[in-house]
Amino acid sequence: MSNRALQNYIPALTGVRALAAYLVFISHYAYVFDADLPHFLKRFFSEFHIGVTIFFVLSGFLIAFRYFDSFKLTADWFKQYLKNRVARIYPMYFLLTLGAFVYYFFTRDPIITNGFPNAIGLFFMHITFVRGFFYDLNFTGIAQGWSLTVEECFYFSAPFVFFITKKYNRFYPQILAITGFGVLMVLIFHNVNWYGFFGNFTFMMLYTYFGRCFEFFVGIQLAMFVRKRGLERSNKIPYTYIGFFFIFFCVAIMACLPIPKGWTAGLHSPFGIATNNYLLAISIATFFYGLITETTVLKGILANPFVELLGKSSYIFYLIHLGYMYTMLHASFNWMNEHAFTMYDKWGVDWHSPFEWDSLNLLYAFIVLNAISIFLFKFIEEPLNHYIRKSNFLISKPTT
Numbered sequence: 001m002s003n004r005a006l007q008n009y010i011p012a013l014t015g016v017r018a019l020a021a022y023l024v025f026i027s028h029y030a031y032v033f034d035a036d037l038p039h040f041l042k043r044f045f046s047e048f049h050i051g052v053t054i055f056f057v058l059s060g061f062l063i064a065f066r067y068f069d070s071f072k073l074t075a076d077w078f079k080q081y082l083k084n085r086v087a088r089i090y091p092m093y094f095l096l097t098l099g100a101f102v103y104y105f106f107t108r109d110p111i112i113t114n115g116f117p118n119a120i121g122l123f124f125m126h127i128t129f130v131r132g133f134f135y136d137l138n139f140t141g142i143a144q145g146w147s148l149t150v151e152e153c154f155y156f157s158a159p160f161v162f163f164i165t166k167k168y169n170r171f172y173p174q175i176l177a178i179t180g181f182g183v184l185m186v187l188i189f190h191n192v193n194w195y196g197f198f199g200n201f202t203f204m205m206l207y208t209y210f211g212r213c214f215e216f217f218v219g220i221q222l223a224m225f226v227r228k229r230g231l232e233r234s235n236k237i238p239y240t241y242i243g244f245f246f247i248f249f250c251v252a253i254m255a256c257l258p259i260p261k262g263w264t265a266g267l268h269s270p271f272g273i274a275t276n277n278y279l280l281a282i283s284i285a286t287f288f289y290g291l292i293t294e295t296t297v298l299k300g301i302l303a304n305p306f307v308e309l310l311g312k313s314s315y316i317f318y319l320i321h322l323g324y325m326y327t328m329l330h331a332s333f334n335w336m337n338e339h340a341f342t343m344y345d346k347w348g349v350d351w352h353s354p355f356e357w358d359s360l361n362l363l364y365a366f367i368v369l370n371a372i373s374i375f376l377f378k379f380i381e382e383p384l385n386h387y388i389r390k391s392n393f394l395i396s397k398p399t400t
Contacts, residue, residue, distance in 0.1 A: 012291045013058060014311035015302030020058070021314040023051035024144070025321045025366065032358045043255040046265055050251055050280060052147050053215055055318075057284045059151060060219020063158050068223060071162040078159060079395035085155045087388035089315075092381045093148060096319050097126050100141045103324040112324070114140045116195070135196025135203045142323050146207055153209030154216045161220065175217050182210025202263065205273045215281040222285045226292060233293050240296045243287025250280040310370065313377035321369055329368060333361045 030037075030045035037045075067081065101123045104112035116122045116137060125131040126141045132149025139146065157178075165171045182205075185198040198204055205211030253275050257266030266272045291299050301307060310317075320326070337355035344351050355361055390397055 010292060011303040011308050012299045013062070013288065013302075015304065015307040016054065016058060016288075016291070016311065017314040018307060018310035018317075019302070020051035020054035021318045021321070023048040023054070024318065027051070028322050029362055032362050036359075040255060043266070044251060047251045047254040047267060049265065049267060050247065050276070053276060053280050054284055055147065056150065056154075056212060056215035057219040057222075057281050057288065059154060060216035061223045061285075061288060062219075063155070064162070064220040064223035065227065067158070068162055068220070069227065071159060071166070073159075073163060076395060081159065082155075083394040084389065086393070087385045089148065089151065089155075091384040091388070092316055092319065092376065093142075093145065094127055095380070096316075097123070097142055097145065100324050101126075103328075109324070109327070111143075112141060116140065133197055133208065134194075135199035135207075137195050138203070138207055142319055144318060144322050150207070150209045150212055154213070157209070157213075158216075158220075161217075171221070172217070175214050178210055178213045182208060185210070202260075202268055202273070205277065206267065211273075212277055214277055215284075218281045218285045219288075222288060226289070231293055238290065238294070238296075239286050240290025240294050240298055243283050243285070243290055244298070246283035247280065247287060250275050250283055253279075309374065313370070313373040313381075316376050316381060317369055317373040320372065325372070326365060326369070329365050330361070333364065 026045050027048035030042060030048070033045075034042060071077065100112055101119060103109065104119060113119055113122055114137060122131065122137065122140060125134075125137065126145065129149045129152045131137045131140060132146045161171075161174055164174060182198070183201070186201050186204050189198040190200055196203065198208075209216075254266035254272045257269045257272050257275075259266055260268050263269075267276050290296070291302065302311075333355045337353045340351075340353035340355065344353075355364075
């Protein structure tokens with residue numbers, strides 16, 4: 001890691017990535033505990049999709065923290081910037097997406113394609129990130145990968161956001177312009193039968209960059225504030241815990257909201273969208289400001305080397321925690337459960353199987369998926385990241 005990168009590196013914010021990924025994991029598998037939890041707690045856990053908002057605010061902060069001051073309107077700067085973004089995001093996404101479609105080739109699992117007639121064409125829509133603009137295709141392939149379309153839109157737009165902010169001193173009006181463009185696209189295409197391309201306002205506000213740009217802009221604003229004020233401050237306001245409280249207060253709000261017909265969470269109601277995209281984003285930025293400028297027990301936990309490793313591998317965990325890899329793990333647990341009872345019958349004993357409880361199987365899956373994530377990070381993602389950064393891809397690396 002370069003000296004400049006070290007200066008821009010905040011270990012606790014890497015640990016936050018693990019927290020965000022695990023929150024999303026809980027939201028997807030909260031149903032496992034349906035029989036044992038009160039209704040409000042089930043709703044509360046199902047709104048832990050907030051991990052995605054944490055990722056978006058964090059992306060806005062880190063990109064601005066690293067690049068805002070050094071931004072130059074030159075071809076070489078853009079090439080180096082895009083090279084770094086490709087190295088960070090693309091290799092594992094491509095490989096795991098390829099794995100999803102190989103899995104589809106052997107299993108014909110309809111979840112992968114959602115009725116789309118051309119699997120190869122859909123694969124190319126995935127690896128070019130365009131599937132994220134189509135409501136009907138949004139959860140195909142690696143379902144949670146829809147958020148990478150949002151991320152990529154931000155990555156491409158960030159240099160222009162920096163330019164307009166620096167040259168014209170216009171920051172927040174850009175949010176109105178971006179969201180307004182999304183609204184216009186829905187008005188134009190919502191009646192066009194094209195796999196739900198900008199099919200409705202809920203989809204646009206929750207699953208595209210045009211609806212969720214505020215979260216990135218809040219992160220950018222935090223980065224500019226920290227760059228201006230520094231990492232030291234004199235007041236004793238506990239921003240870490242204030243932000244943490246309001247993050248879960250937002251979760252509680254969404255858990256109390258009625259779920260609109262055809263959707264799955266309070267998030268999808270109009271007030272849920274406002275809470276998630278705006279109030280939650282501000283709460284997360286407050287939490288981050290505390291982590292950056294305070295010394296707390298929570299910061300110490302998130303900066304712990306093992307939690308930091310979990311944070312570094314959390315991108316892979318996020319991509320594999322839902323979908324074909326989890327499906328294969330779940331099938332393996334079922335097979336081992338049946339095999340255990342077959343052996344018990346053969347032995348004439350009445351024992352419990354270690355795989356007969358869904359909640360325990362979920363814990364096993366969580367542990368195994370983390371182990372796979374760390375392995376893939378250490379032996380594939382990190383080496384590919386370094387290789388691309390040092391290569392002549394897009395721009396030649398200067399010789400020393």
